Amino acid sequence: xxxxxxxxxxxxxxxxxxxxxxxxxxxxxxxxxxxxxxxxxxxxxxxxxxxxxxxxxxxxxxxxxxxxxxxxxxxxxxxxxxxxxxxxxxxxxxxxxxxxxxxxxxxxxxxxxx
Numbered sequence: 859x860x861x862x863x864x865x866x867x868x869x870x871x872x873x874x875x876x877x878x879x880x881x882x883x884x885x886x887x888x889x890x891x892x893x894x895x896x897x898x899x900x901x902x903x904x905x906x907x908x909x910x911x912x913x914x915x916x917x918x919x920x921x922x923x924x925x926x927x928x929x930x931x932x933x934x935x936x937x938x939x940x941x942x943x944x945x946x947x948x949x950x951x952x953x954x955x956x957x958x959x960x961x962x963x964x965x966x967x968x969x970x971x972x
Contacts, residue, residue, distance in 0.1 A: 867908055871896065872915025876944045880913060896922045900929060903936055912938040 870880035870887050877887035888895060896918070903910050912929075919926060919940045929936045 865909070867903070867910040868913075869899070869910055870913040871899075872913075872918050872941070873944060876915050876941065885913070891918065893922055893925065897925050900925055900936075907935065909935045910937070912936065914938060914940050915944070916940050916942050 868880075868885045870877045870885045871891055872889075874889040877885075877889050881887045888899070891899075902908075914922075914926070919938075926938060929938055
């Protein structure tokens with residue numbers, strides 16, 4: 859369903875260290891939200907048929923997977939991307955990276971050390 863809203867909300871959720879940088883570039887931020895906060899945000903976006911681009915730190919995406927899963931599967935007005943923890947930038951293990959590994963092989967996302 860297409861949103862009636864002409865603008866897209868840009869929202870970053872995760873640790874305070876991560877969302878500070880996103881706040882500087884104009885994102886709405888939710889530092890260390892709990893499951894209830896994430897559920898309320900998703901319900902609000904869906905109820906108001908708002909477009910949104912969500913940047914979610916991996917630990918939070920893992921913790922709230924059941925809430926975020928329908929958003930990822932439906933597509934439409936809410937686009938979500940996971941980022942690795944700011945303290946472990948090489949350890950991204952999102953659903954997207956897993957799909958890429960399955961299609962292109964396990965070494966495709968490895969760093970080239972040459």
